Amino acid sequence: MWRGKKVLLGVTGSIAAYKTTFLTRLLIKAGAEVKVVLSPAARDFVTPLTLATLSKNPVLWEYFDSEDDSGTWNNHVELALWADLIIIAPATSNTLGKMVSGTCDNLLLGVYMSAKCPIYFAPAMDLDMYRHPATRENIQKLQSFGHHFIPAGKGELASGLEGEGRMAEPEEIIAFVEEDMNIRSPLKGKKILINAGPTHEAIDPVRFIGNHSSGKMGVALAEQASALGAQVFLVLGPGSARPGDSTIEVHDVVSADEMNEACQEIFTNMDIAILSAAVADYKPAKKADQKIKKSGDNLEILLVENPDILRGLGERKSDGQVLVGFALETQNAVPNAIQKLHKKNCDLIVLNTPSEKGSGFGYDTNEVILIGRDEKTHTLELKSKSEIAKEILDHICNHLLA
Ligand code: CTP
Numbered sequence: 001m002w003r004g005k006k007v008l009l010g011v012t013g014s015i016a017a018y019k020t021t022f023l024t025r026l027l028i029k030a031g032a033e034v035k036v037v038l039s040p041a042a043r044d045f046v047t048p049l050t051l052a053t054l055s056k057n058p059v060l061w062e063y064f065d066s067e068d069d070s071g072t073w074n075n076h077v078e079l080a081l082w083a084d085l086i087i088i089a090p091a092t093s094n095t096l097g098k099m100v101s102g103t104c105d106n107l108l109l110g111v112y113m114s115a116k117c118p119i120y121f122a123p124a125m126d127l128d129m130y131r132h133p134a135t136r137e138n139i140q141k142l143q144s145f146g147h148h149f150i151p152a153g154k155g156e157l158a159s160g161l162e163g164e165g166r167m168a169e170p171e172e173i174i175a176f177v178e179e180d181m182n183i184r185s186p187l188k189g190k191k192i193l194i195n196a197g198p199t200h201e202a203i204d205p206v207r208f209i210g211n212h213s214s215g216k217m218g219v220a221l222a223e224q225a226s227a228l229g230a231q232v233f234l235v236l237g238p239g240s241a242r243p244g245d246s247t248i249e250v251h252d253v254v255s256a257d258e259m260n261e262a263c264q265e266i267f268t269n270m271d272i273a274i275l276s277a278a279v280a281d282y283k284p285a286k287k288a289d290q291k292i293k294k295s296g297d298n299l300e301i302l303l304v305e306n307p308d309i310l311r312g313l314g315e316r317k318s319d320g321q322v323l324v325g326f327a328l329e330t331q332n333a334v335p336n337a338i339q340k341l342h343k344k345n346c347d348l349i350v351l352n353t354p355s356e357k358g359s360g361f362g363y364d365t366n367e368v369i370l371i372g373r374d375e376k377t378h379t380l381e382l383k384s385k386s387e388i389a390k391e392i393l394d395h396i397c398n399h400l401l402a
Contacts, residue, residue: 001178001185001229003031004247008083010108011051013041015158016090016124016167020046023089023170024054030174037061037079037108039095063107076110083117084227087177089150090124090167096138099147120180122150122173127163150176185229186397192230193266193273194222195309197237199256201283203301204292212361213278215239217326220389221274222248228393233270235262237277256280256306263309267316272396274324275310276350278361282306314345322400324348324392328360338375347400348372350392358382370395 007027011020020036027034036051038061048059064073080086088095088108098105099121104113112119121142129135130152143149150173153166168176182188196218200208219241222234232248237259243250251266253259256279267273282303292299310325317323325346327337333353341349351369354360359367359382367382370392380391 001181002027004245005032006082006084007032007034008079008086008111009034009036009055010039010086010088010091010112011036011042011046012039012088012090012092012095012108013044014090014092014124014167015045017042017045019167019170020089021050021054023087023173024051026170026174028055033057035060035079035082037111039092039106039108041092041094061107063110074107076107077114080111080114081116083111083115085118085120085177085181086112086115087120087122087173088112089120089122089173091121093123093125093129093132093135093138096121096123096135096142100138100141118181118184119147120150120173120177121147122168123152123165124167125152125165126157126159127161127165130163130165148176148180182229186401187225187393188229190230190271190401191233191269192222192225193233193235193263193270194218194225195235195237195259195263195275195277195279196222197239197241198278199237199259199280199306200254201256201280201306202254202287203284204288204290206291209280209283209303210238211278211280213237213239214362215241215277216362216364217366217385217389218274218276219243220385221276221392224386224389224393225274228397230272233266235259235266235277237279256283256309260307260309260312264312267313267321270321272322272324272401273313273317274392275313276326277309278328279309280306308344310346311344317345320402322347322396324350324396326350326352328352328354330354334369334371334377337369337371341371341373346373348396368392372399 011017034055035057036055036059052059060074150168154164155166197215198211198213200210202208222232222243223245226232226245235251251262285302285304323346327340327349329336337349337351349371358365366385366388368380370378
């Protein structure tokens, strides 16, 4: 599960910081990509050189180097968006308090405040500090923010006292995150085919018939499916969007025929297929070998129908396979979408109505209506394509998977 995962490890100023060298090593060995951000105090306990060598990435602790006047700085937002998950270990009492209050006086806290990914925190402190009502309240508050608390262990503490407050061992931290991620991976073990983007149908070597699809919706679906644990195969037409997740297997195609061939081949072993591509319905009957020259007269191009990829998959889908189509309608939307759902033997259809403000081709947001075989509709209001993708996948997990 760690292969290709981007882990940002936040280390704060506790003696337990020395254990992060082992934690970093274990994460790297498991296949994760690791970037370490230190709080300024953490540098008193562990050297950036050690962690940089182990993580194979520069270790950061400040927004900019005051000695360097080149204007370069460490962008906390970019770091936060890079991460698939953040582990703050050890998390001192001071850092817990700042996370709760939104105090943002160092790079690590800036990263934390900008993060959208799951956050795990493993406290380390002396037993009375750990027991203190303020600490208990801070831990509860952070859990109420949706963050994941990795409890401290019992044992001899750096102060010489015995009790609770030792940071969980690196192996325990890894096991905790794995278990938690598995719970939140409802698509673990599932294989998903997603197609996305437009297709381009060649007229001659330099011209084509296409459409305005960017592929953003399909790419968002692929990324979210991967985040939920699925093995994702993305058949991608020539739009502008590409997934950032390197674990997604991308098959680049240009024409509807190429997309059809790739989808037909991959579909055989799939549990789920989601066909979000804006496939061109027609292609020129013949592609001219050379660039077509102006003749001073009208030009007629004979178009012939492309294969209907979704319909083809619907005809051969087996009982265990879930097939999801999209429908783009500008009039009589719901009845037309229902007709498509049955005609193409889908289990679910996602209806796009591009006339709605902020939805459809090219936008980062979308508003869709989900329609099942029972013809019940479920509207997903306007939100980011990533959020829409997550809700479509949640719907599939909750209603269509056995
Ligand atoms: N689709 C497909 N192959 C095609 C055309 C469409 O696989 N040649 C798929 C789309 O990816 C989508 C669904 O069929 O999942 C519906 O696409 P849409 O463009 O809304 O409908 P069409 O079937 O093309 O019908 P029409 O354009 O006449 O509305």
